[in-house]
Amino acid sequence: MTSWPTQWPSTAAELVAVQQDLAVARPEPWHPGRHHVIGGCYACGPHGLVGRGQAGDPVWAAAAAYSGEQCVSRASVSGVARGPYTPGLLALRVGPSLAAAVTALTVAVDVLIVDATGRDHPRRAGLAMQLGASVGVPTIGVTHRPLTAVGAPPADQRGATSPLTVNGAVVGYWLRTRTGTRPVAVHAGWRVDAETAVQIVLGSARWRTPTPLREARRLARVRRR
DNA sequence: GCGACAG
DNA sequence: ATCTTGTCGC
Numbered sequence: 001m002t003s004w005p006t007q008w009p010s011t012a013a014e015l016v017a018v019q020q021d022l023a024v025a026r027p028e029p030w031h032p033g034r035h036h037v038i039g040g041c042y043a044c045g046p047h048g049l050v051g052r053g054q055a056g057d058p059v060w061a062a063a064a065a066y067s068g069e070q071c072v073s074r075a076s077v078s079g080v081a082r083g084p085y086t087p088g089l090l091a092l093r094v095g096p097s098l099a100a101a102v103t104a105l106t107v108a109v110d111v112l113i114v115d116a117t118g119r120d121h122p123r124r125a126g127l128a129m130q131l132g133a134s135v136g137v138p139t140i141g142v143t144h145r146p147l148t149a150v151g152a153p154p155a156d157q158r159g160a161t162s163p164l165t166v167n168g169a170v171v172g173y174w175l176r177t178r179t180g181t182r183p184v185a186v187h188a189g190w191r192v193d194a195e196t197a198v199q200i201v202l203g204s205a206r207w208r209t210p211t212p213l214r215e216a217r218r219l220a221r222v223r224r225r
Numbered sequence: 226g227c228g229a230c231a232g
Numbered sequence: 233a234t235c236t237t238g239t240c241g242c
């Protein structure tokens with residue numbers, strides 16, 4: 001099974017049900033090959049938005065695909081949030097827009113970096129996992145901080161890691177992508193374990209944020225303007 | 226009661 | 233999400 005039938009619910013109760021199904025899904029693990037196309041996707045809302053927002057808020061999302069240092073496809077879309085931001089229910093807000101941006105890419109990506117958590121989630125089914133299941137692509141989460149997981153910061157040296165755990169289970173790692181800069185939280189996602197996620201993110205991070213995600217973020221903000 | 230809490 | 237300052241890479 002490569003893809004997993006996921007919808008994008010419009011209510012919290014339906015989304016929770018989808019997450020509960022995702023949490024027990026056992027898709028085939030993905031392993032990186034010698035060469036691969038790495039995608040990144042990102043979503044943002046109105047610039048000055050304060051608080052949780054609400055249903056109907058505009059959303060801008062973008063995706064970028066890289067083969068090595070070369071960007072081989074870009075796409076951006078605009079959409080509408082189906083609810084306010086609630087920790088654990090981010091998919092309600094930006095899930096459909098992210099999926100639209102990713103499917104608008106003209107090049108197939110082997111693995112996708114998402115600005116969201118994966119197994120680090122109250123129901124162990126964060127947006128990175130749901131997006132991967134929805135579009136049928138292995139995913140990795142990269143965020144500024146964990147949602148529910150905890151872990152000591154890593155040494156101040158590029159490549160240093162420290163585990164992020166929830167109830168003793170490793171769901172991701174803090175990863176120092178640049179010496180002297182705050183680490184990023186790297187999350188196991190759809191078909192990608194935490195160790196593989198770190199390997200992919202470090203290899204694609206010339207700056208603090210991995211390049212495909214950095215470019216998607218830039219594009220989404222340009223689209224918003 | 227308050228803040229914190231992926232974006 | 234977004235605010236900030238300084239710094240670095242392009």
